[in-house]
Amino acid sequence: MLQSKLFYKTNKNKTAGVDSVSHDLLTRAGYVDQLMSGVYSFLPLGFLVLKKIENIIRKNMQSVGGQELLLPVLQPKENWIKTNRWDTLDILFKVKSSGDKEYAMGPTHEEIITPLAKKMVFSYRDLPFSVFQIQTKFRDELRAKSGILRTREFLMKDLYSFHSTQADFEVYYEKLAKVYANIYKEFGIGKITYRTMASGGSFSKYSDEFQTLTEAGEDIIFICKKCSFAVNKEIKVENPACPKCQNADFEEKKSIEVGNIFPLGTGFSKPFDLKFTDKDATEKPVIMGCYGIGLSRVLGTIVEASHDDKGIVWPKSVAPFLVHLIQIEQNPKVAKATKKLYLDLQKQNIEVLYDDRQKNPGEKFAESDLIGIPYRVVVSERTLAVNSVEVKERSKASVKLVKIKDLTKLF
């Protein structure tokens, strides 16, 4: 990508009146644009990151048999009446058609996937299975906050699993928990993300949240100093001792929820009468689970966890580009060499943003730091004199000269 053509603008002034780092940096670096409170546009840079996050999640969901599909955002009121959530779920967006018909804007999709499963599931032979989607969700939050960390419209992966027995469900649930841990590891936030015992809301007694430690978070979790088991504050209130090892010595941390998995039991299969005929010829309700990850929130969380005073420091796995190629001088020799390098890198499928603009070096470097691409490769007369380019990793302070022919071995 030529930076001169990229649809973005950076801003060196701090964003006024916001106190979350990710909101400030993502806005100033040209990743997102706020349309209104709790609603954001993802600009090309931000969208590239979102796609990286999406692909990591997709790959991991497929690894546990999840089949991808796409369910409607616009949903019939009757389904929500059936589960008693039309009037009780305060975050539910309701819209009216030009007639008088009312719809829900999907905040989640149990009300859709369960009746859909009813058309596919008749026998124990049809179970188990799991399906997932990556889609924009709508939740009428009373108070949006912290940039893209808590919004009214956000991208979410939701997977639903269906089982004939509780035992089968439990095995799958644990498998998902492991896959979730792997996903956060791939995002580069594995070490600060804790599987956390939490309340199950309206579905179940307990659920498991995945909480990433950050000051920008709105949750408080307690981590057992003995066994590292983590519980949400709401659980701690009821159980002063660690549910796992009974130790009562905890570390209290602020965190943000980047995923949540729930045992649904028969909470949705019963209202929608989703049942199957078992081996013994009796009809039984299907056991369900659901598993969510907010992609846009993850994006913000990674920035919260990985930045410095100059800007964002993307982990390689989710960076919009791997290499930020910067041409210092405008003379034909340097321009030609840089352009050649740009094309060569692309040929080798290395994602590169090429700063081909006529700007001062200082401005280019400052902007590069703000955008946060993992490798900065600088080409100038000075480096070309020794057939080299200068390479600096965004996460490191040191720079090194690398022969042009050896460059791709670095990545």
Added chain:
RNA sequence: CGGGGUGUUGUGUAACGGUAGCACGAACGCUUUGGGAGCGUUUAGUCCGAGUUCGAAUCUCGGCACCCCGACCA
């Protein structure tokens, strides 16, 4: 939803009730080219509506928007 705060060119900010100014950005020209460079010219603003006043960005009332705290939170 309860409470608090703030709305001034694209962005960040200043202006006692009395000429709306500064920096960045953008545009043009010249210079500059290893950390947001220099000089000159130009561009563009008081959230909306009422009221008080000789006079309102400034005071009052209403509305709208955004931010923060709390509550809520698949």
